[in-house]
Amino acid sequence: DAQQYWEKHQSFKATETPGREKYYCLSMFPYPSGKLHMGHVRNYTIGDVLTRYMRMNGRNVLQPMGWDAFGLPAENAAMANGVPPARWTYDNIAYMKRQLMSLGFAIDWDRELATCKPEYYKWNQWLFLRMLEKGIAYKKTGVVNWDPVDQTVLANEQVIDGRGWRTGALVERREIPMYYLEITRYAAELLADLDQLSEWPERVRAMQANWIGKSVGVRFAFPYKLDGRAEKLWVFTTRADTIMGVTFCAVAAEHPLAAHAAKNNLKLAAFVEECKRGTVMEADLATIEKKGMPTGITVTHPLTGEQIPVWVGNYVLMGYGEGAVMAVPAHDERDFHFARQYGLAIKQVITNGIEMKRKSRSDFFGSDYAYYDFSESNWKDWYADKENGLCINSGKYDGLTYSEAVDAIAADLKAKSLGDKQVMWRLRDWGISRQRYWGCPIPIIHCDRCGDVPVPDKDLPVVLPEDCVPDGTGNPLNKRADFVNCACPKCGQPARRETDTMDTFVDSSWYYARYCAPDNAKAMVDERVKYWMPVDQYIGGIEHAILHLLYSRFWWKVMRDTGLVHGDEPFMRLLTQGMVLNEIFFRKPASGRIVYYNPADVDLKFDVDRNRIGAVLKSDGLPVESGGIGTMSKSKNNGVDPQSLIDQYGADTARLFMMFAAPPEMTLEWSDEGVAGAHRFLKRLWRLVAEHVSAGLPARTDIAKLPEPLKDLRRLAHQTLAKVTDDIGRRRTFNTAIAAVMELVNAIGRIDDTSEGAKSVRQEALEFITIMLSPIAPHISHASWHALGHREAVIDARWPEPDAAALKQDKLEIVVQVNGKLRGRVSVPVQALEEQVREIALADEAVARHVSGKAVKKVIVVPGKLVNIVVA
């Protein structure tokens, strides 16, 4: 069969062939979670369609596959089953590899890699050491979620409603030393090079640009005295024009000023502690109720000399900028609410009040907000339109526009050595230390005498022992004396090995390059990357639009600057597939944790009008609650196993249905209604081929002498070929390509003609169909191509080009509108002039009825499409 043929002929083995145009098609590698889910099937089918299409178009293709094999779920499974994460991971890989193979993907399995293997992660460690040398990798403290009961660091995912998932204890924020990669060093380049990525979706580029978040503003200080010492409270603002309206400052709970003030203030100390509770998640911090407490400390306004009170605010983040902000309640919504809540002064310094043209939001904020307008569009206009607001109540700055005021104020601050203009990035350095076992060890040795010593290259890799079983109370590596105890590479004295491992995003930041040289034991990559990289087409879920893709771009640039690779960007073209979603069902017992039920185990209840009235569990008939629609995930137990689909209908149907269900970029709410339709279509096609072949292969026929219906069918075949080529090759809309092929199949079925001419036209159409379908449903196409009399395999056939002569038409149908409403259709010769089309349109009976008795004001003729007659 087809898979045996590909295996025997090594059809998908990729070899570097200088001079032959390559096509590197990469799908994001899977995490070996256990079994494939629908998102995988979608992702890898898209990649496979493009790979096979490009191969048939003469490109030297590479489609590799590997495993993003380190990560948290393996540790969770270990805790649940007492099995080492390594065993669980390797078992999953074996199972999922079989599943992938059963789907018949055109993968070069000789290049398979797994990130948990020392021969792979050795190079994580190696490049980390190069980054240390360059100062890109460095150590500083970072904030983590701390479970006080289990005495362990929690991932954000393990924090549920501010509590540890296993212990239920309130999570605390804790500062610990970590290694960081200085991605901000590349911020400007990462932003600028987005311009090179014209083949990336606009939305991804927008998200990345916003994430990097360049803003030009002013960094300045409020001087103050603390225990007689002169200190400065630094802040950053993009709205320096409002500095004269500052009425208070707010600092994070972790800010030194807060800590100092709390020393002699029990209430404040308690508040600071309260602020430190809860998670480090930004989404949560952004939605919490804004709370604050005065520190009792005042600072001096750098320009007015006024005394400004300093508050501790639970909404100010230490990891952000300076960990302190200036507050201008009159011109910032959040500051406004805070000031209202705590009775702080509000001082208007910009004229963007009642004189603004846009509607006021006073009704929303209350009457005393009438002078302030903070609608989104207004805010944007404010930056764009100098006319929109001028400084007032601002002393010497009165009357200045935004940019004039910023310039003048920055200059004055600079003259006082209290500040200056500064470019600020929203992007933060990448903390890669994880206090977890199942990851790549960070190659550092801690020596009491020599400090933190990098592991010498010759001692790489630092191998992770594979037999630990985590128990949820911290990193088991700490208990492994054989791992921890070592000799200092510098002084030879006993020392301790670092037990933190790397963020798994490190592993996935360069695997695409390793596929080019997977067998090289001596180097991270070699000259083969020059042939294959950059990736021509990268395919993966939209959920990776920011982090993974940004980290990969950064890592690639570091590799470039280390002399390992060439080129600025790793991924030329990006296709972000939409998520596959499914409904979430659960029960929440009065006591205890939520239990999620798989949609396959739930029956939906409808009333007579087909309205949903509820859902019950199949096993007990009792109701379950709906948690809405969400990404298929293990934690929500709403995944659908594609294996049953494959078992029931076969790989081709699963692939075809997946591609037919929706365009690849669109979110897909899963439903397997309609799978049978895809299967039916393939069966019908197969029957059509069998019937055609059993009548014998056609003799040569003279195309010119074909009767009209056969000419039409032939034209449709070539039109379909042109459309499908465009849909797959350019638009990547596989659903419309399949629909077009279905139409052609239907058209063949309608021709009831046994002549040699009909056979000949049918033969050509069936050959087109087989080729057009072969990237999507390769198994049936493989068989069908042979049945149609070809000795070569369809995978080795060339993608045909439509015959321009066959596409020619002599008449066109034109739509006639009267006042923009459809009133008739007329047939016109292709070469008809505008004037003739107009005459024919007006002559149409239905059109005449609507035009008669009225004055024709205007006639719009869109060539080849429509005529619109405008009457009074």
Add this chain to the structure above:
RNA sequence: GCGAAUGUGGCGAAAUUGGUAGACGCGCUGGAUUUAGGUUCCAGUGGGGCAACCCAUGGGAGUUCGAGUCUCCCCAUUCGCACCA
């Protein structure tokens, strides 16, 4: 809260550059064949009138000869928010 997207029949969707709204498929209804059917084939299928026509692309305004498509406001859903991957 911030950033990005999406919203069209009973359902998945199509309409590619502002030009026929609903291609293709599912489901449903009726019929034929089979008469065991998770088979095959034919016809119908947005709503209202059942004819001429009218209404309809999340809601509301606007631009245009013409808007699903462009502009503004609003609503809902999904993704991301730095330790899930």
